[in-house]
Amino acid sequence: EVRLVESGGGSVEPGGSLNLSCTASGFTFGHYAMIWVRQAPGKGRELVSAISSGGSLVYYGDSVKGRFTVSRDNAKNTVYLQMNSVTPEDTAVYCCAAGPFRGVYVRANHYDYWGQGTQVTVSS
Numbered sequence: 001e002v003r004l005v006e007s008g009g010g011s012v013e014p015g016g017s018l019n020l021s022c023t024a025s026g027f028t029f030g031h032y033a034m035i036w037v038r039q040a041p042g043k044g045r046e047l048v049s050a051i052s053s054g055g056s057l058v059y060y061g062d063s064v065k066g067r068f069t070v071s072r073d074n075a076k077n078t079v080y081l082q083m084n085s086v087t088p089e090d091t092a093v094y095c096c097a098a099g100p101f102r103g104v105y106v107r108a109n110h111y112d113y114w115g116q117g118t119q120v121t122v123s124s
Contacts, residue, residue, distance in 0.1 A: 002026035002113050004096050009118030012086055016122075020081040022096030022115055030054075030074040033099045036081045037108055038092035038120075048094070049081060050104045057104045063089070086122045093117040 008020040022034070035050040049070040050059040058070050069082040079096055095118075097111035105111075 004098060004113055004115035006094065006096055006115045006118040009094060009120045011121045011123065013124050014087055014122055016086055018083045018086065018120060020083065020094055020118060020120075022079045022081075024077045024079075024098060024113075027098065027113065029077040029098075031100065031102075032113075033101055033104055033111075034070075034072060034079040035097050035099070035108065035111055036070065036079075036094060037097065038090075038094045039117075040089075040092040043092075045108060046092075047106055047108055050106060051079060052104050053102045059104050059106055083120070086120075088122045091120060091122045093119050 003025045004022055006022045012018050033053050036048040037045050038048050039045045048061050048064055051070045051072055055072045067085045072079040096115045098113040099111040
């Protein structure tokens with residue numbers, strides 16, 4: 001059974017940091033590219049970041065560039081999203097997804113497996 005389980009969400013004050021994790025099982029994680037997407041209330045889905053299967057290629061959306069860092073540990077079947085200098089506009093449900101290719105695609109519909117998401121709330 002394929003599973004993607006996100007963790008690390010919660011409430012944080014503006015300017016603070018969070019580190020999200022997404023742990024995979026049921027497929028060969030190291031053969032899959034990964035993305036993080038988010039959806040805020042009343043807004044569409046936004047691609048936050050992507051990372052290639054080996055971790056050498058990364059992509060960031062303009063709204064998080066310079067503040068968020070994506071990484072992965074294929075030995076642990078886990079992808080991470082380090083979120084720094086967060087703002088209330090970062091409030092959303094964050095989901096990870098896996099796609100069966102080595103590189104990075106910035107369209108979420110290329111990705112087959114999805115987690116349930118973790119809530120991030122930024123407020124003072």
